[in-house]
Amino acid sequence: MSVAIYPGTFDPVTNGHLDVLRRACRIFETVIIAVAPNRGKAPMFSSELRMALIQENLGNGLNAEVSAFDGLLVDFARQCGAIAIVRGLRAVSDFEFEFQMTQMNRELDPALETIFFMPNEDYFYTSSNIVKEVAQFDAQRIRKFVPPNVAEALARRYSKS
Numbered sequence: 001m002s003v004a005i006y007p008g009t010f011d012p013v014t015n016g017h018l019d020v021l022r023r024a025c026r027i028f029e030t031v032i033i034a035v036a037p038n039r040g041k042a043p044m045f046s047s048e049l050r051m052a053l054i055q056e057n058l059g060n061g062l063n064a065e066v067s068a069f070d071g072l073l074v075d076f077a078r079q080c081g082a083i084a085i086v087r088g089l090r091a092v093s094d095f096e097f098e099f100q101m102t103q104m105n106r107e108l109d110p111a112l113e114t115i116f117f118m119p120n121e122d123y124f125y126t127s128s129n130i131v132k133e134v135a136q137f138d139a140q141r142i143r144k145f146v147p148p149n150v151a152e153a154l155a156r157r158y159s160k161s
Helices: 017-024 045-054 073-080 093-108 128-137 150-159
Strands: 005-006 030-035 064-068 083-090 114-117
Touching: 005 017, 005 073, 017 030, 017 114, 030 045, 030 073, 045 064, 045 150, 064 114, 073 093, 083 093, 093 114, 128 150
Parallel strands: 005 030, 005 083, 030 064, 083 114
Antiparallel strands: none
């Protein structure tokens, strides 16, 4: 069975993330969305809430599951029996970071491949950080870029601020 890991902070999950997930699900038998704590980014939502927001969007026959992990991605991938890491590549600005991560992961586990997917052009400029920035001022205007449950979670979050 071909298993891939799609790691990220997903704070919050965007339509771009889900587009990459759908593309990966067409190629791999199972895609595990691996939610990272990423303490360096100081996530807005807890890992549990991020996982729940993703889980609610896994309908429509997606052969995917959600899991949290903490530690080295290559170790988590090995535990899951994954053969590949899935990454989204939006623009040239993503490339340098992704290149470095891919090379380090290759050094740590040469058998684990990294596969890059480009999201639909509607999402090239979308990121979780940009979505959060806009949502601070007008949560209604981010509805094009995130699933409805995420738009509602952001609206609730910012209405309390």
